[in-house]
Amino acid sequence: MKIQLFITFLVAVGCWSCTEECGVTSEPTLSLQFTWLTSKPVFTKIRAIGSSKDIPSVGVKSSSKMSYGDMYLPLNLNESHTTYIFEQQGRIDTLTVFYSTTVRNVRRCGHLLDIVRPTSGRTISTTFKRVEVQYGSYYYGNKSSGGGLNVQIVEL
Amino acid sequence: MVFWLGVVSLFVKAQNQPLRLYAIGVDGFKNLPFMAFSQSETVISGLVTNEKGRLYNPRIGEVYVQLGRANTSKLITLGLGYASLEHLQAQRLQQRITGIYLKLGREHHSATRHGAVSFFWGYYLTLSRTKAEGNIVLDGEYFPSYTTAAPSKAGGEAGVDFTLGAQFLLFKRLQTRLLARNAMAISAFGNRNYPYLLGQGLRLSNGLVTGTGGATVQLFYLLGSR
Numbered sequence: 001m002k003i004q005l006f007i008t009f010l011v012a013v014g015c016w017s018c019t020e021e022c023g024v025t026s027e028p029t030l031s032l033q034f035t036w037l038t039s040k041p042v043f044t045k046i047r048a049i050g051s052s053k054d055i056p057s058v059g060v061k062s063s064s065k066m067s068y069g070d071m072y073l074p075l076n077l078n079e080s081h082t083t084y085i086f087e088q089q090g091r092i093d094t095l096t097v098f099y100s101t102t103v104r105n106v107r108r109c110g111h112l113l114d115i116v117r118p119t120s121g122r123t124i125s126t127t128f129k130r131v132e133v134q135y136g137s138y139y140y141g142n143k144s145s146g147g148g149l150n151v152q153i154v155e156l
Numbered sequence: 157m158v159f160w161l162g163v164v165s166l167f168v169k170a171q172n173q174p175l176r177l178y179a180i181g182v183d184g185f186k187n188l189p190f191m192a193f194s195q196s197e198t199v200i201s202g203l204v205t206n207e208k209g210r211l212y213n214p215r216i217g218e219v220y221v222q223l224g225r226a227n228t229s230k231l232i233t234l235g236l237g238y239a240s241l242e243h244l245q246a247q248r249l250q251q252r253i254t255g256i257y258l259k260l261g262r263e264h265h266s267a268t269r270h271g272a273v274s275f276f277w278g279y280y281l282t283l284s285r286t287k288a289e290g291n292i293v294l295d296g297e298y299f300p301s302y303t304t305a306a307p308s309k310a311g312g313e314a315g316v317d318f319t320l321g322a323q324f325l326l327f328k329r330l331q332t333r334l335l336a337r338n339a340m341a342i343s344a345f346g347n348r349n350y351p352y353l354l355g356q357g358l359r360l361s362n363g364l365v366t367g368t369g370g371a372t373v374q375l376f377y378l379l380g381s382r
Contacts (some may be wrong), residue, residue: 111306
């Protein structure tokens with residue numbers, strides 16, 4: 001009984017900051033968002049250059065609990081950009097997102113990997129009419145609301 | 157005046173009875189718990205950081221010498237240790253923690269002769285030099301796996317502990333010692349997020365000052381009687 005109480009105490013103390021997210025902890029995803037002006041199109045196929053397989057047409061599971069979007073797409077950490085090809089009935093679009101990686105030291109996580117805006121050059125290149133990108137941190141916790149990389153397609 | 161006479165008499169007495177090498181010893185037991193639980197992610201690591209982790213591939217060794225004066229139950233214990241462990245945190249951060257440490261201790265024993273069983277208590281100062289280096293490794297599902305180096309950190313740590321122990325004479329001069337320690341450590345380390353303090357044990361928090369402790373088994377060879 002004493003041992004069970006002790007373990008419960010340890011777990012309780014350990015969970016003081018259970019909601020924290022320690023940066024990129026698996027293959028990261030960006031969140032893709034369509035505004036009320038542009039209802040989400042029905043993609044027939046989504047490919048990413050350098051990917052070992054096609055991405056499901058509805059996207060993949062988000063790597064971060066704090067990100068918000070209509071669909072999520074994997075990012076290639078081995079390059080400083082990822083290019084996606086979106087196919088829909090009678091139309092093909094491309095979207096290239098640029099980024100940079102950094103290793104930070106956060107008290108409750110130790111060293112963690114984060115994705116940030118590139119120090120120079122462009123941030124996005126696309127055939128969509130109007131697109132905006134936001135570089136949220138992949139660390140969620142004290143002084144960071146998290147969310148990760150978010151791309152908003154304002155106009156198709 | 158009486159006080160000073162007392163101090164001087166103690167000093168002279170101490171000078172008359174020089175320190176002698178009483179025993180030499182080793183400790184390799186600290187490897188065993190890490191080997192036994194190397195596959196399981198520990199709650200302890202979750203205390204130190206936000207994520208669970210495990211420690212594996214331990215190479216921890218300590219050598220000791222014990223010095224004492226004739227007919228006294230107090231012994232000075234000096235230890236030198238080396239430790240190297242690997243740490244995997246949340247399947248993303250791989251670290252190797254290596255370093256050396258020095259232990260300076262004062263032990264009070266229940267018996268002044270080689271008894272079959274005897275008990276002791278003491279306090280130790282541990283000074284360690286630790287280096288931690290590692291990689292962040294992320295498995296890829298759509299893209300190749302990614303690896304990048306985490307900055308290498310080196311620094312010093314200090315700790316004091318209270319030790320309780322029992323010792324058993326195994327065979328003639330061979331003695332085994334069971335020790336339990338309760339310690340407070342100061343970690344001046346660049347990154348304080350490593351879960352194991354060399355020479356001291358698993359840390360209970362990632363603050364500058366943390367509680368730590370543990371239990372171990374040592375093997376001593378007695379060189380002479382006190």
